[in-house]
Amino acid sequence: MEAPPVTMMPVTGGTINMMEYLLQGSVLDQSLESLLHRLRGLCDNMEPETFLDHEMVFLLKGQQASPFVLRARRSMDKTGTPWHLRYLGQPEMGDKNRHALVRNCVDIATSENLTDFLMEMGFRMDHEFVAKGHVFRKGIMKIVVYKIFRILVPGNTDSIEPLSLSYLVELSVVAPAGQDIVSDDMRNFAEQLKPLVHLEKIDPKRLM
């Protein structure tokens, strides 16, 4: 039995703030194939990857005006993968010249009892949905083309219906704070997808 590498101090999470840079757009169902075809050409050569995920959004209400939001996501088609817990901060305001939406993000892989644990912490589920689609990669950029499905019976992911007749397209990068050059690279890539899809910086607050 070999000694595993043992450190003197337990390694605690790094305090580097990671930011998510995001551009979004959408395509109608009938345009999906041509978009996928172009993405296959532009993106890194890899096996076409599809996914089927179930995401639940949890809220923790406190005395503050806005509740704390956490997203718990699990894969429905790949067994044995950890659950993905995600925190997304408020979009950073400021630089109008910045091409992408920037917000703080914390990604955590967890064991399967995540929902029980969140409930124990005081979180309550606000809504859930199923996402089904394709994922591509180009360097550090991730391009996801997926359809959102509404879950008809809470907790039952077998009875679902599409929310719309289109696919959501997201171009994102997770990078340490301060790397604004990332948004330039994203904009350049987004140019190559026009006119099939127009990826833009969409402020979620303006939609509400």
Added chain:
Amino acid sequence: MGVTCVSQMPVAEGKSVQQTVEILTRKLELLGAEKQGTFCVDCETYHTAASTMGNQGQAGKLMYVMHNSEYPLSCFALFENGPCLIADANFDVLMVKLKGFFQNAKANKIESRGTRYQYCDFLVKVGTVTMGPSARGISVEVEYCPCVVANDCWNLLMEFMQSFMGNHTPGNPSVFGNKHDNIYSPGDTMAQYMELFNKIRKQQQVPVAGIR
């Protein structure tokens, strides 16, 4: 991880914590155990801040966030008698974001540090439990690596512990409870450490021999 038993070793009469640790480690070395580096298990306490208590209508809960050097990339979060979440190291970053809802009771941080010994299929870790600057007790963790079912190896573990712990060998850990045939997991070890730390926190500053 194999079936593990975590227990407290009382300080020998008339001796200090450090001296008792030395007596124990000498016994292990005489047995033939080999020193293999060091280990550290720590535990931080969070309690629900006043702002969320009104909504829950119940007393604030205590959440423990623990780390184990045996699993350097993981973080264990548990509630007493509740679920144990195993997450990656970014969970600590999330707790910083949640500081409006969960407050870190920094004075309650407790840890056990010491040497790792390997003896054939057993892994023994003898640690000094400290809270702040003061040493509060001694923890002994014994793991029988090849077996993951508690029922199958509890007797063997006990026999081995008796060879160097003598009368201070512990009884059946409550974590095994009713589920003797379940697969043992690292979460069970962390639950045992949590119980041990809670017990030590309640003890007086200078532990007396005989109290477990």
